[in-house]
Amino acid sequence: METGRTETGPSLWPREILSLPLVVVPISGVIGHCLRNDDRQIVFFEIDEGTSFPDHNHCEQWGTVVAGEMTLEIGGHTDLYQQGEVYHIPEGASHRASFSERTFLIDLFARPDRYPVQP
Numbered sequence: 001m002e003t004g005r006t007e008t009g010p011s012l013w014p015r016e017i018l019s020l021p022l023v024v025v026p027i028s029g030v031i032g033h034c035l036r037n038d039d040r041q042i043v044f045f046e047i048d049e050g051t052s053f054p055d056h057n058h059c060e061q062w063g064t065v066v067a068g069e070m071t072l073e074i075g076g077h078t079d080l081y082q083q084g085e086v087y088h089i090p091e092g093a094s095h096r097a098s099f100s101e102r103t104f105l106i107d108l109f110a111r112p113d114r115y116p117v118q119p
Helices: none
Strands: 003-006 009-014 030-036 041-047 052-056 061-067 069-074 077-082 086-089 095-098 103-109
Touching (some): 009 103, 069 086, 069 103, 077 086
Antiparallel strands (some): 003 009, 030 041, 052 095, 069 077
């Protein structure tokens, strides 16, 4: 099976996902491919080891760790999420995330424009 490549190695995502539009993520070490409709956006993320998202908030978000692990702090409560685990971030909740290894996530956002699509 043909896969995409990043600076850290081949992607887990199949060619069909890698051919989806890229989103604009203002954090180095993050690649995201998206699907969206009039109501929601799904992003298939590939995140490099050592990457962190600072405190931020936005629309409601649901996600799954496909591979790797993520330390997620929501409203001062911190949990480690690993392969196969799911998480939920309520609308407007302050949160941050860090990645101690290369990680693949699927995130569903309650808005179709959470991340802009690259031109």
